[in-house]
Amino acid sequence: MKSPKSLTDLFEKNRHQSHLVQYQQKTKDFRAIKSLLSEYLDDNIAQNIIVCNFKNSILYLETTSAAIATAFKMYQSRILSQVRREINPATVTIEMKVSPKSTLVVTPKANDNKTNTADNEGLNQPLRxxxxxxxxxxxxxxxxxxxxxxxxxxxxxxxxxxxxxxx
Known part of the structure; x- marks a missing residue:
């Protein structure tokens, strides 16, 4: 098993570009892409899209709904043009993945300090x-x-x- 990197490894100056700087740049790009999506898409569509990765000149997005993915297809070429213009001109394409459990966020109840397994049992089940x-x-x-x-x-x-x- 690989051990976590130390802070000195992350901040090491004699490397061409430190990993921390790469992570910061990627985070900055993800935020810029999310902002761009919010600007050019309907609120309902933009709020339901997660920027997952940017790798090999492909922007990977994820949503929980096939309807959101279909609606995004109408805007895909415009978004791709804007990403190329404002963020990364090397972007080749955008891939959208539909994953129903991708944005499942569990928030604890305000006055509940202990975990109640009966309350949490149905969290991974589809809502009916x-x-x-x-x-x-x-x-x-x-x-x-x-x-x-x-x-x-x-x-x-x-x-x-x-x-x-x-x-």
């Missing part, structure tokens, strides 16, 4: 707002099921039963 689907979707699934083979038909009909009950 309800166990029902819209009636029109259920009707469409039912009509598809009518022309399907037995195994698929049973699965689709089970799914269609999740339509909300009339009240």
């Amino acid at each position: 707002s309800s166990k029902s689907i819209p009636s029109d979707v259920a009707d469409s699934i039912t009509s598809i099921a009518e022309n399907s083979d037995d195994k698929l038909k049973q699965a689709l009909l089970r799914l269609a039963r999740h339509k909300p009950t009339s009240s």
